[in-house]
Amino acid sequence: SQSQQVITCRAAVAWGKGEELVIEEVEVSPPQSQEIRIKVVSTSLCRSDISALDSQPIFPRIFGHEASGIVESVGSEVTEFKKGDHVLTLFTGECRTCSHCTSGKSNICQVLGLERKGLMHSDQGTRFSVKGKPIYHYCAVSSFSEFTVVHSGCAVKVNASAPLEKICLLSCGAAAGMGAVWNVANVLEGSKVVIFGLGTVGLSVAQAAKLRGASHIIGVDINSAKCDKAKAFGVTQFINPNECSEPVQQVIKRITDGGADYAFECIGDTGMVTTALQSCCDGWGLTVTLGVPKVKPEVSAHYALLLTGRTLKGCLFGGWKPKSDLPSLVDMYMKKEIQIDEFITHNLQFEDINEALNLMREGKCLRCVIHM
Numbered sequence: 001s002q003s004q005q006v007i008t009c010r011a012a013v014a015w016g017k018g019e020e021l022v023i024e025e026v027e028v029s030p031p032q033s034q035e036i037r038i039k040v041v042s043t044s045l046c047r048s049d050i051s052a053l054d055s056q057p058i059f060p061r062i063f064g065h066e067a068s069g070i071v072e073s074v075g076s077e078v079t080e081f082k083k084g085d086h087v088l089t090l091f092t093g094e095c096r097t098c099s100h101c102t103s104g105k106s107n108i109c110q111v112l113g114l115e116r117k118g119l120m121h122s123d124q125g126t127r128f129s130v131k132g133k134p135i136y137h138y139c140a141v142s143s144f145s146e147f148t149v150v151h152s153g154c155a156v157k158v159n160a161s162a163p164l165e166k167i168c169l170l171s172c173g174a175a176a177g178m179g180a181v182w183n184v185a186n187v188l189e190g191s192k193v194v195i196f197g198l199g200t201v202g203l204s205v206a207q208a209a210k211l212r213g214a215s216h217i218i219g220v221d222i223n224s225a226k227c228d229k230a231k232a233f234g235v236t237q238f239i240n241p242n243e244c245s246e247p248v249q250q251v252i253k254r255i256t257d258g259g260a261d262y263a264f265e266c267i268g269d270t271g272m273v274t275t276a277l278q279s280c281c282d283g284w285g286l287t288v289t290l291g292v293p294k295v296k297p298e299v300s301a302h303y304a305l306l307l308t309g310r311t312l313k314g315c316l317f318g319g320w321k322p323k324s325d326l327p328s329l330v331d332m333y334m335k336k337e338i339q340i341d342e343f344i345t346h347n348l349q350f351e352d353i354n355e356a357l358n359l360m361r362e363g364k365c366l367r368c369v370i371h372m
């Protein structure tokens with residue numbers, strides 16, 4: 001209802017596979033009837049942005065899907081938001097009316113779910129252009145831009161006193177890890193947990209498992225530099241598989257006396273899904289996958305792993321219903337019941353966004369927050 005003008009602003013545009021992002025002047029359309037336009041305040045870089053940049057043939061494109069911002073204008077049919085509202089973007093939306101949203105069993109919205117073609121849900125179009133050329137979106141969020149347009153079902157209003165430069169992490173990785181433990185696995189007190197991959201996702205799993213009172217939290221990572229931070233988030237034992245003389249699943253079986261109750265794959269390597277299943281105990285061992293693989297998407301496992309009672313369970317965004325559940329997670333952060341500040345290893349200005357990509361490629365960061 002407010003400004004129905006095209007906005008010209010800076011955005012980091014990906015022109016080709018694996019290439020550095022280029023800061024360009026782009027045009028951002030006004031929001032359509034059910035959309036909102038957001039002034040992005042902070043956006044953190046998540047591994048999935050890099051995986052998609054390196055593998056998907058959709059260009060030019062604006063990445064970024066873990067973000068916070070302030071509503072700049074709203075479409076004619078939007079009543080839920082108004083100019084000035086503080087929001088988190090949602091890379092998977094919640095329409096609140098489809099069969100899944102109303103089921104109480106699923107967060108996989110059938111209307112505003114994960115968008116893979118680089119277009120907007122409303123009309124399969126784009127809201128960005130550069131020099132007259134349309135620019136594709138990413139997850140219908142595209143937060144590597146000073147302004148972006150999202151569907152009103154792909155944003156959630158949050159407590160205005162929460163620091164936007166921190167809570168952007170709850171829009172993807174940190175929330176996903178915690179949700180996998182609480183909603184998907186429902187980890188019980190005293191249980192044995194193993195986590196493959198100790199980035200922000202894996203360390204969020206560790207934090208949530210510790211809050212549930214897990215007795216063993218075994219962290220597995222090929223980068224030994226992750227060890228100290230992992231311990232700070234609750235990991236009780238760190239294993240670098242490259243420093244083991246036997247397969248890591250055997251080491252885990254030994255230290256857990258038969259296998260873990262729960263294993264979490266937080267790398268995005270389907271080979272590690274097999275290893276995770278092999279690390280679980282007979283009878284009730286549960287493997288939860290959080291990683292998003294960019295190569296070899298097929299999972300393989302000997303059927304005997306299942307015959308002996310193990311479960312393999314997938315999830316998106318840790319099972320959270322994004323619009324319904326995120327405000328209370330923000331409130332938990334405000335009450336200091338969960339930690340997210342510790343995931344932020346770097347704060348960068350927008351023009352230095354490629355530095356964030358380099359840091360993540362080199363395994364030198366957890367989360368880089370980019371301040372717009």
Ligand code: APR
Nearest residue numbers: 047048197198199200201221222223266267268290291292
């Ligand atoms: N074995 C053990 N650890 C590994 C291996 C491996 N073969 N390969 C990578 N790792 C470790 C990395 O060293 C890193 O510490 O996995 C960790 C992954 O962390 P990040 O790259 O920081 O990624 P994060 O943002 O935590 O996301 C993890 O979840 O959402 C998905 O797309 C995301 O698939 C990715 C995963």
Ligand code: ZN
Nearest residue numbers: 095098101109
């Ligand atoms: Zn829905």
